[in-house]
Amino acid sequence: MEAIDLQPFLHDARLSVAAPSFCASRPDGRFAGGADGFFHGDRRILSRLEATVPGVPNAPVATAEGPDGSTTFVTVLRGLAERTADPATTLERRRELAPGRLTERYTVHNGGDLTARLRLDLRAESDFAAMDTVKAGRADTPLTAGADGDDALRWSRGPLTAVLALTPAPDHLDPATGTAGYDIELAPGQSWHAVLECTAEHAEGDLFPAPLADASPWRAPEVTGREHDLGHWLARSHQDLRGLLLTDPLSPADTFLGAGAPWFLTLFGRDSLWAARMLLPLGTELAAGTLRTLARRQGRAVDPATEEQPGKILHEVRRAEQHLDTGAHLPPCYFGTADATPLWLVLLHDAWRWGLPADQVEDLLPHAEAALDWLERYADADGDGFLEYVDSTGSGLSNQGWKDSSDSIRFRDGRIADAPIALSEVQAYAHEAAVKAADLLEAFGRPGAEHWRQWAERLRERFRDAFWTEDGNGRYPVVALDGDKRRVDSIASNMGHLLGTGLLDAEESALVAARLTAPGMDSGYGLRTLDAAAAGFNPLGYHTGSVWPHDSAIAVHGLAKAGLHEAAEPLAAGLVRAAAGFDHRLPELFGGHPREHYARPVPYPASCRPQAWAAASAVTVLQSLLGLEADAPGRRLTVRARVPAGYESLRIDGLTVAGLPIEVTTDHTGAVRMRAPEGFTVTVVD
Known part of the structure; x- marks a missing residue:
């Protein structure tokens, strides 16, 4: 294994996604080592792909x-067919992913007026590295390719x-170096074309074929x-989400x-559930598929090795065991999550x-009842x-x-909390799940509604x-209780997840709003995960000071x-502003640096x-600004x-309820x- 530099390549690089495949390259299109490559099903298929003209x-x-x-x-090949300083010969590579x-x-x-003579070399390498290996900043030794006729290379493991x-x-093919060469001669105005196609196959079948x-x-x-940045963010997000479909x-x-x-291009209980919930104003089909996919894998037995328990919803699924850089190693189907089960119910x-x-x-209510049984039987480890x-x-x-x-879970003085840990937002999810499950049980004539309300x-x-x-x-709610039932007293974004769940009363919600909108929490681009005054704060800490867009959006909606719209609107504006700073493709997270010092949000490496x-x-964010509920x-x-100001004179399409369109305009x-579907009544609130 050779150590490699894991640069913050995903901010500057080009990423194409067609789940379960994707590729990440340098801004000029090269796969040049590091964490670049063409990936499929949790494996890197190509670790290098370069197009060069020697000399x-x-x-x-x-x-x-x-x-x-x-x-x-598009790349200029400097010096070829040039009579003046003007560029003459260009190499264009058009990438398509399926x-x-x-x-x-x-x-x-050749756009010049001289003949261009060149040799174009295409060099490729494959290492079949596992995703956790690449993420840890290490890569396997490249495999040796074999020739597959006179026009192809083949790698197998x-x-x-x-x-x-x-x-x-190609005119030249060298499997030992993975190089294919073309001898090209172009008269003025002529073009030359070639097509490269790399296909990946897994004999055991793909874990999650793409739709x-x-x-x-x-x-x-x-x-x-x-023109509105929210509209551009929505449009870009729609395209990106299509690429993540499995x-x-x-x-x-x-x-x-x-x-x-x-x-993380795979099934994640928590993430897949939250994403489907956020998209409900656009339709329920994704939510139904997510619920059923997780229900098929709902826990049935007690298995300490995977942390499976009857009724529990899983954390993630992988093709093989993961070895994380923390020393943890997770089985392919892993149930180590405290929140996916109540989130499934919600x-x-x-x-x-x-x-x-x-x-x-x-059809899903038996799975809901099994999830409720898990809440009651397995979640309370010590009887509190x-x-x-x-x-x-x-x-x-x-x-x-x-x-x-x-x-991630630490006291205000920086000490790490010891397990067992009871997270504040998990209690909120459980409360919301119990109340909402009671409504479902009652509506469908099943027993237990009153028990769960109590x-x-x-x-x-x-x-x-x-x-x-x-x-x-x-007063404020702490992030967690530790194993000794001490209040883990840091001020953190977790409290934003309590809002709107029914766990807090009006006074408590206002206290949480005041904390979230204070300068230590609101970066101007979204909520920091940890208050800037905390001893463990790091604006580029993964969960200790960075900004996660979904985290801020959950708080905005709550x-x-x-x-509390006056508190929600500045946070929503910060997210829209951050989206514009990332060309409307918001990343997983970014730096919690203050807006007053940084004109653009600071990327988080990788x-x-x-x-x-x-x-x-x-x-x-759109749903919250409209106050839309169904x-x-x-x-x-x-x-x-x-x-709020800034959202006047807009037309909003694509919203739906029960499969029927909702038309919304602002003057x-x-x-x-709002023009609601026939048979629906609309309540307007201040």
């Missing part, structure tokens, strides 16, 4: 993304095979009327979102409210009534909420007694549901981009009377006008 310097001049998802890279296939179309054009074919056949390119299970959102091999009609590229309820057909809801987690294997994730890095109320009372503390600025819940946050079974919609004063 001729390449000068990249342009990169363009096509509406079909292709990317074109599941399991990378295609590059090369064009050399175990069940994996990759074939790189060229049309026309058809046109199979988007939601309506495309669109904001028109004038299907369940057990039921290919069911789609869900892989968490993000490059590191999504089922919310999808029903947005119009998921009753028969589909009813709170959902807790501890890594029982000694080799899994030490933190099992959304902030799952080993140093369970939720007891949890609410216990939370108020155990999780609230006070400092010089007043504030809006609590009626952040996933696109990331499902970061992209889906655009819909949540009750499809009751045939009701709720919307705000007026949007020059910001007043909201």
Whole structure:
């Protein structure tokens, strides 16, 4: 194994995604080592792909993304056919990505008035490195290629095979170095063309085949009327999310979102659930596919090695065991999560409210009852009534909420909290899940509704007694309780997840809003994960000071549901501003540096981009600004009377309830006008 430099390549590089495949390259299109490459199904198929002309310097001049998802890279070949200082000869490479296939179309054009003679070398390497190996900054030794006829190279290891074919056949082919060469002579005005196609196959079958390119299970959102960064963010997010779509091999009609590229392009309980929930205003089909995919893998037995328990929803699925740089090693199907199970219940309820057909809801109710049994039987480790987690294997994730890095849950003085840990937001999810599950049970004539309402109320009372503390600025909810039931007293973004869940009363919600909008938490581009005054704060700490778009969007939505729009609107504006700073493709996370000192958000090295819940946050922000809520079974919609300044004179399309379109416009004063489907009543709130 050779150590490699894991640069912050995903901010400057070009990333193409067609799940379960993606490629990440340098800005000029090269795969040149590091974490570059063409990846498929958790393996790197090509670690190097370069197009060079020996003795001729390449000068990249342009990169363009096509509406079909292709990317074109243009390079000037300096000195070739040049009579003056003007460039004459260019190399254009047009990249197209499909599941399991990378295609590059090369064009050399002589725009000068002299003949151009050159040798074009295409060099490729494969290492079949596992994703966790690449992420850790290490790579396997390149494999030796074999010739596959006179026009192709082949690499094989175990069940994996990759074939790189060229049309026309190259003039020179050297499998030992992975190099194919073309001798080219171009008269003035002439062009030369070739096509490279690399295909990947896994003899054991793909874990998650990708759906058809046109199979988007939601309506495309669109904001028109004038140029607006929110509209551009929505449009870009829609395209990125299509690239992250995966299907369940057990039921290919069911789609869900892989968490993000490059590191998490697979099924993640928490991430896939949150992303589907955020997209509910665009349709319920994705939510249904996500719910069913996870239900098929719901825990059935007690297995300490995987942390499986009856009724539990899994954390993630991989092709093989992962070896993380923390020393943890996770089994291919891993259940080490405290929050996916209540979030599954919440999504089922919310999808029903947005119009998921009753028969589909009813089919999932046995799984809901199993998830509720898990809440009651397995989540309370020591009898205090709170959902807790501890890594029982000694080799899994030490933190099992959304902030799952080993140093994420800490006291204000910087000390790391010891397990078992009861996270504040997990209690909020459990409370919300119990109340909403009670509504489902009651609506579908199943027993247990009153029991779960009482369970939720007891949890609410216990939370108020155990999780609230006070400092010089007043009362606030702590991030967690540690193994000794001490309040982990840091001020963190976790408290934003409590809003809108029913766990807090109006006074408590206002106290949380005041904390979230204070300068130590609000960076101007979104919420920091940890308050800037905390001893462990690091603006580039993964969960200790960075900004995660989904985290901020959840807080924005919670504030809006609590009626605290004056607090929600600046945070929403910060996210829209941050999206513009990343060309409207928000990454998984970015630096928590203050806006007053940084004109653009600071990238986090090797952040996933696109990331499902970061992209889906655009819909949540739009929903929150509109105050839009749905009750499809009751045939009701709720919307705000007026949007904040900056969102006047817009038309919003793509919203839907129960499969029917909702048309929304705002006039020059910001007043909201909604045309609801026939049979729906609209309630307008201030």
